[in-house]
Amino acid sequence: MKASSLCFRAAVVLVIVGMGWGLQMAISQDHSTYPAHAHLNLLGWVSLFLFGLYYRLHPALERGRLAQAQIWAWIAGTVVMAIGVGLIHTGRPAGEPFAGIGAILAFASMLAFAWTVFRADRAAVAGQG
Numbered sequence: 001m002k003a004s005s006l007c008f009r010a011a012v013v014l015v016i017v018g019m020g021w022g023l024q025m026a027i028s029q030d031h032s033t034y035p036a037h038a039h040l041n042l043l044g045w046v047s048l049f050l051f052g053l054y055y056r057l058h059p060a061l062e063r064g065r066l067a068q069a070q071i072w073a074w075i076a077g078t079v080v081m082a083i084g085v086g087l088i089h090t091g092r093p094a095g096e097p098f099a100g101i102g103a104i105l106a107f108a109s110m111l112a113f114a115w116t117v118f119r120a121d122r123a124a125v126a127g128q129g
């Protein structure tokens with residue numbers, strides 16, 4: 001699948017879960033898990049959709065293995081981190097390793113994306129894409 005399509009599809013799935021989580025907090029009047037909700041939406045919806053727009057603007061990157069790995073690491077990191085943070089904020093310290101591993105995965109994914117952006121911009125300056 002094209003990198004941008006993967007981003008757009010995963011982003012809409014994650015925001016439906018994230019909004020459901022928000023509604024659940026609002027209805028129950030228990031906002032204790034809001035940091036997990038916030039990061040699920042900001043990493044899983046906003047950031048992922050922005051990655052998608054970037055890849056759509058750079059068709060040469062769409063089928064690259066680095067792009068696929070970067071997106072899957074971001075999706076996995078976001079989901080694992082949200083679960084971990086959710087567990088921590090419901091009084092379950094067992095969530096800590098999940099939050100940590102998810103955060104590291106997301107951070108590694110962002111480093112890969114930063115490398116892609118710098119490399120693609122250098123190619124654009126050189127007139128290659």
Ligand code: HEM
Pocket residue numbers: 015018019020021022023024025026031034037038039041042045046
């Ligand atoms: C049906 C949609 C949504 C509902 C019902 C909802 C509900 C909530 C609730 C109840 C809180 C806790 C507020 C508090 O106690 O301070 C919250 C926090 C937050 N939500 Fe949502 N949310 C929704 C969608 C979204 C979306 C789409 C995003 C991001 C694009 C988002 C980002 C945030 C952020 C960043 C916070 C933390 C705000 C802060 O630090 O005070 N939410 N949301």
Ligand code: HEM
Pocket residue numbers: 034035036038039042043046047102103104106107
């Ligand atoms: C590896 C990635 C990230 C880690 C480990 C991280 C960690 C944190 C931590 C520890 C807090 C304080 C939470 C609290 O006091 O309860 C926080 C808050 C916040 N972060 Fe992040 N963050 C990450 C990525 C991001 C990204 C990419 C965005 C936006 C696109 C973002 C937006 C926010 C916002 C809006 C808040 C305030 C709302 C809240 O407390 O949940 N974060 N983050």
